[in-house]
Amino acid sequence: MSTARHSPFHSAAAHAILILYTIIALFPVFVIVVNAFKSRKAIFREPLALPDAESFSLIGFETVLKQGDFLLYFQNSLIVTVVSLFLVLLFGAMAAFALSEYRFKGNTLMGLYLALGIMIPIRLGTVAILQMMVASGLVNTRTALILVYTAQGLPLAIFILSEFMRQVSDDLKNAGRIDGLSEYRIFFRLVLPLVRPAMATVAVFTMIPIWNDLWFPLILAPAEETKTITLGAQVFIGQFVTNWNAVLAALSLAILPVLVLYLIFSRQLIRGITSGAVK
Amino acid sequence: MGSLALRNITKSFGKVDVIKGVDLDVEDGEFVIFVGPSGCGKSTLLRIIAGLEDASGGSVEIDGDAVNATPPSKRGIAMVFQTYALYPHLTVKDNMSLGLKQAKRPPAQIAERVDLATKMLSLEPYLERRPAELSGGQRQRVAIGRAVVRKPKLFLFDEPLSNLDAALRVNTRLEIARLHRELSATMIYVTHDQTEAMTLADRIVVLNAGRIEQIGTPMELYNDPANLFVAGFIGSPQMNFVEASAIGREDARTIGIRPEHISVSTTGGDLKGRVSHVEHLGADTNVYLDCGRAGLLCIRLFGEHQFEIDSEIHARFDEGRIYRFDDKGDIIR
Numbered sequence: 001m002s003t004a005r006h007s008p009f010h011s012a013a014a015h016a017i018l019i020l021y022t023i024i025a026l027f028p029v030f031v032i033v034v035n036a037f038k039s040r041k042a043i044f045r046e047p048l049a050l051p052d053a054e055s056f057s058l059i060g061f062e063t064v065l066k067q068g069d070f071l072l073y074f075q076n077s078l079i080v081t082v083v084s085l086f087l088v089l090l091f092g093a094m095a096a097f098a099l100s101e102y103r104f105k106g107n108t109l110m111g112l113y114l115a116l117g118i119m120i121p122i123r124l125g126t127v128a129i130l131q132m133m134v135a136s137g138l139v140n141t142r143t144a145l146i147l148v149y150t151a152q153g154l155p156l157a158i159f160i161l162s163e164f165m166r167q168v169s170d171d172l173k174n175a176g177r178i179d180g181l182s183e184y185r186i187f188f189r190l191v192l193p194l195v196r197p198a199m200a201t202v203a204v205f206t207m208i209p210i211w212n213d214l215w216f217p218l219i220l221a222p223a224e225e226t227k228t229i230t231l232g233a234q235v236f237i238g239q240f241v242t243n244w245n246a247v248l249a250a251l252s253l254a255i256l257p258v259l260v261l262y263l264i265f266s267r268q269l270i271r272g273i274t275s276g277a278v279k
Numbered sequence: 280m281g282s283l284a285l286r287n288i289t290k291s292f293g294k295v296d297v298i299k300g301v302d303l304d305v306e307d308g309e310f311v312i313f314v315g316p317s318g319c320g321k322s323t324l325l326r327i328i329a330g331l332e333d334a335s336g337g338s339v340e341i342d343g344d345a346v347n348a349t350p351p352s353k354r355g356i357a358m359v360f361q362t363y364a365l366y367p368h369l370t371v372k373d374n375m376s377l378g379l380k381q382a383k384r385p386p387a388q389i390a391e392r393v394d395l396a397t398k399m400l401s402l403e404p405y406l407e408r409r410p411a412e413l414s415g416g417q418r419q420r421v422a423i424g425r426a427v428v429r430k431p432k433l434f435l436f437d438e439p440l441s442n443l444d445a446a447l448r449v450n451t452r453l454e455i456a457r458l459h460r461e462l463s464a465t466m467i468y469v470t471h472d473q474t475e476a477m478t479l480a481d482r483i484v485v486l487n488a489g490r491i492e493q494i495g496t497p498m499e500l501y502n503d504p505a506n507l508f509v510a511g512f513i514g515s516p517q518m519n520f521v522e523a524s525a526i527g528r529e530d531a532r533t534i535g536i537r538p539e540h541i542s543v544s545t546t547g548g549d550l551k552g553r554v555s556h557v558e559h560l561g562a563d564t565n566v567y568l569d570c571g572r573a574g575l576l577c578i579r580l581f582g583e584h585q586f587e588i589d590s591e592i593h594a595r596f597d598e599g600r601i602y603r604f605d606d607k608g609d610i611i612r
Contacts, residue, residue, distance in 0.1 A: 169362055169364060171360035171361065171362045171363075171364035171437075172362075172364045172366070174326075174329070174331045174351075174358070174360070174364065175358070175360060175364035175365075175366070175425075176366075177331060177350070177351045177352065178329065178331075178351045178352060178356065178357065178358050178378070179352060179377050179378035179381055179425075180350075180352030180353075180378060180381035180382060181377075181381060189366075189368070190366065193367070193368055194367070
């Protein structure tokens with residue numbers, strides 16, 4: 001086995017597969033970013049060419065920044081994503097702690113109930129959610145989106161985190177209890193730091209669908225002042241004419257914040273994914 | 280200060296009864312050890328004393344006060360865990376002082392107590408380090424230090440030496456014995472290792488399947504076991520048990536004899552058998568004798584002895600050291 005693992009052929013093959021996958025995964029992003037910097041004619045003439053002196057154009061970005069209030073859309077997306085993410089992580093971790101730490105009647109049933117959302121897409125309930133939001137006057141507010149996204153993210157968060165919290169040593173929590181720490185301090189000071197890699201994993205898996213979502217902003221908060229970036233980019237897509245420069249520029253800009261958040265979490269994320277395998 | 284009384288403690292997890300009525304009195308300053316096989320409920324019992332687990336029935340009294348409804352931090356106890364359970368984000372010093380800080384003690388008192396514990400356990404070089412930078416033995420010393428700092432009425436140890444290697448285990452064992460002498464504190468200690476139990480305890484409590492089988496000093500348990508379980512559990516190698524009928528005795532169901540109370544002879548004895556295996560330990564030689572219907576007999580001889588495998592020898596029992604057990608497994612005195 002050890003010879004197989006170190007042979008140059010195998011390692012070259014493994015790298016080739018990984019590189020191929022990376023190219024496939026990054027290709028759409030590459031096309032979007034490259035074409036965002038080209039003139040409209042150049043986009044259609046040679047979609048895959050890099051921008052050169054002749055075809056280079058910032059017209060897309062100019063349109064985006066002039067038309068519509070993109071800074072506001074950005075702000076909306078960021079607020080909705082960050083607040084939902086915070087709530088999902090906070091409540092998800094607390095629920096997971098309760099499920100994994102305390103023995104109470106219906107513990108398993110409660111765990112199953114909370115995990116049900118993984119299997120049933122929240123979009124099935126769109127009509128009911130819309131009626132609820134209308135009844136409570138939350139339509140066209142960011143709160144509506146935050147509530148829905150929190151509900152959407154919780155099941156997976158609870159499922160993953162409770163599994164990780166079971167692995168935190170009982171002795172450590174008990175030592176805290178004997179030293180007189182409250183259950184909240186045990187949770188925040190002893191347990192949370194130890195499941196940080198799992199939290200980062202959950203954060204990334206929660207954050208990306210929220211940032212990319214078009215469905216709920218379109219239905220629950222389509223007003224100008226609550227539009228998110230993905231919804232905002234849609235103004236350039238028309239039934240007959242689509243302003244591709246602007247759409248691509250808007251999408252390129254939309255990648256940036258999520259990339260930054262991902263980089264923040266990624267170091268922990270890798271540790272979370274490999275922790276089970278390496279130890 | 281520091282006496283403990285358990286009154287008819289029971290504990291069930293769902294339908295499973297883990298502890299089935301335990302009564303125990305521990306005097307002030309006593310070192311009491313719970314031993315028993317895995318799953319006998321000894322750790323659960325310790326956790327009930329600590330207040331980390333609620334008893335299903337019965338009461339726990341510390342210094343004469345029932346503490347069933349008192350949270351662990353107010354019971355005046357300190358606990359040392361098998362996995363050390365140090366706070367990973369705090370330095371050794373902060374690990375030791377956290378309990379007192381939580382209890383809102385004045386800083387001067389905290390510093391003084393930490394200082395004392397540090398000296399007692401020679402932890403000076405490590406005070407500013409984090410647990411991750413310490414070895415297993417050092418971590419366990421810090422954990423013991425954290426317990427000492429609290430000046431508890433009761434020290435609780437939950438298999439504190441199980442994660443240490445053999446050499447460290449002996450050192451830490453000596454350390455705990457010294458600590459018990461210096462502090463003259465009451466200590467309750469859980470282990471499955473009977474060497475620890477025999478060497479450290481004033482009194483040993485042998486538990487099996489949620490019940491106390493026998494309580495006594497180490498020598499009482501060794502010389503006068505109450506039943507088959509205790510006889511088999513205390514002493515290493517284990518006591519030999521032979522069907523009384525196999526050696527032609529009518530006065531008991533089972534005969535027990537310790538390996539060290541059997542001598543060998545080539546001419547005659549109580550049982551004849553074939554040598555099936557010999558273990559040379561240097562100071563001792565363990566001879567395993569296959570005696571047919573009477574089963575495998577372990578004989579412990581002092582010093583070095585040579586035996587041919589498959590050779591036939593006789594085992595002679597030390598008559599005064601034979602234990603007799605009745606049908607229920609209780610000793611016949």
